[in-house]
Amino acid sequence: MSETRERNEPAAELAGAAEAYDREDELAAKRAEFVLDDGTVYLDGNSLGALPRSVPDRVADVVAREWGRLRIRSWSESGWWQAPERIGDRIAPLVGAAPGQIVVGDSTSVNVLKAVVGALRVVRAGSGADDRRRDGGEVLVDAGTFPTDGYIAESAARMTGARVRAVPADEMADAVGPNTAVALVNHVDYRTGELRDVAEVTEALHRTGGRVVWDVCHSAGALPVELDATGADFAVGCTYKYLNGGPGSPAFLYVRRELQHRFDSPLPGWNSHSEPFAMSADYVPAEGAPRGRVGTPDILSMLALEEALRVWDGVGIGAVRAKSLALSDFFLRCVRQYVPGAGGADGPVRSATPEEHARRGSQIALHCPDAADVTRELLDRGVVIDHRPPDTLRFGFTPLYTSFADVERAARTLGDVLRARRP
């Protein structure tokens, strides 16, 4: 009885607060544009975004009419050929980019290779014969980076005669030196959800003649990304997380306008040729964003993404950021109430995500010794999150469809699971 009372008091208060927040939420109507079910709280949109309601009909039309009826004619008549740049321009305002600098296609990993090799070559082609030209220079990577970035950076360095040095993300600006050609930095740490000061690293590189590659996989669509304003040189991003493009939807590559004519891609496929249908034996790269293309784009995945991006019509990224922070603040408040001892040295969970707004992305990561089991038990109770080894629970908040009621239920269910495990 006493346990029930203890739990019910905060539950009633927090459920009421959630209801009030949802009522006042200016993005609340967006939730109806997604396929969600009331029995489930989906907090894994930072891994795979939910399905926007208009996508199934659009995909059906692409398959049945554009492919099935028009067939080859769709490359021109249905606008397939221009899709990579057209969709890039649709993403551009969400990441602070003017049109003409983003092209969609390939996976994030493939785009990391293009960007890191591209950035290295821009530095080498620059004036002056400094160390970066003589010995290839170094590529700094965030020591806690999403693994693929590190693996691909290593391959890029190996094939261009550079070397990789891993440094903790918060020391990266200080680590930039005269030999640093390129730094590959994550805007938001995929594990902890920490938001990095990428502008600071960018400035440090530009002072010494280096170039930056931003990885905005965990920030695009979740918070303001200011590629143009902060002087980003290259950026890569994912579209199946906060941009809801669908499983494995194509990634994107940003090349700053001033660098486009110097972008020397390691993947000069026929789609990036200035006259792709001339079928010329000599490679002449296209100008502008299309230079980042490679082979034939995967049209079904790409056009599903294009349709998914319609949910952003009329949405300002500022409102998204405000709601994201409100959601994660409220989540932390609920966790403190529902999980006895949360945050304490011996407590069952401890947040790995900074309290300060300026250092927080759109997820909360909780350290939890039995994270794998807890993730499974949450799933059994209808709360979908994910687990990153060894001991991290990731709760992702997608402002377009996550409600405050979702957040309250997730924290409450976490409390229930933890209490059941350690009665």
Place this chain on the structure above:
Amino acid sequence: MSETRERNEPAAELAGAAEAYDREDELAAKRAEFVLDDGTVYLDGNSLGALPRSVPDRVADVVAREWGRLRIRSWSESGWWQAPERIGDRIAPLVGAAPGQIVVGDSTSVNVLKAVVGALRVVRAGSGADDRRRDGGEVLVDAGTFPTDGYIAESAARMTGARVRAVPADEMADAVGPNTAVALVNHVDYRTGELRDVAEVTEALHRTGGRVVWDVCHSAGALPVELDATGADFAVGCTYKYLNGGPGSPAFLYVRRELQHRFDSPLPGWNSHSEPFAMSADYVPAEGAPRGRVGTPDILSMLALEEALRVWDGVGIGAVRAKSLALSDFFLRCVRQYVPGAGGADGPVRSATPEEHARRGSQIALHCPDAADVTRELLDRGVVIDHRPPDTLRFGFTPLYTSFADVERAARTLGDVLRARRP
């Protein structure tokens, strides 16, 4: 009147022959498994295959249920994670490969980079310090190759310290020398439809310690490809032509089993890690076919392809080859009847495709001075082919759905168009 009579005589005879061939065609029933319309003759399946009838429902289920309802759970519960190898094994029998050697994903161009760099590294890691180890060796490419192969081979060579030499395809076996590390050869020439003796080039390379990369884009699904039997080292192929996977469906990479543990990919993305979900900072490549993976696979395009491959159930590639040759033989016979002067030095069209069956793929290429206009006028009359600059008309025959009546109508319409242009 006399022109009409001259045209009607062969027309009646050839239409009758087409009808008889279609009646006897053991693959005729397959045509009903595709979305086709009677008003159109579609001979561009060598560019984009027609839509198999079962694909729309499958794609709708992937979108609405697997993505929409199960969301992140589908990576395990709907078998998304294993799709690249599972679909690779489905393609394997069509290209003469035992299971476990093919992985699906990325574009053909990206796979050419993996294969050429991979083959170069296998040669260099081999015993003996010959010239190919000291100076990087040479990569032979077919001088008439589909452009992207040449562009990407150039990039692969540049990033690994090798050099590219372009040689005519029919001189490639003779061109192999002690410095040749790798040859990248097209099984079927995309322009002329000529079938190459890839086995001969493979043997020449193996005698001198080199490795071969086959490009089977224009043969996979159209004729027997014997990767295992002929000792192919690496191969890349396309799935949206004769395999009907849909626009931009992912390509595939074959790495011969004996070489898999020596395959050192230039794109070591997290999907190719031995323990991808351990999120380790150190790259340890997976064993087997998964080593050819890179980033997150584009699930919508990939599962559409998987469904499309069901049309191959119960089909032997021998029957496909027999029908393909019968179709192209019949087409040439019809062209000779319907196009006065065809084949002559001053005639309106001249075949660029070899007469001998052993040197013919599954398309007929006709030289035609005003090819672009003729292609457009054929389209206006419901015959879809494509034009490759400067002066080639490509007629592609997809044995699973092209009928002899299609072929007769295409040749007859070509005759009509040419006569109308030069009365």
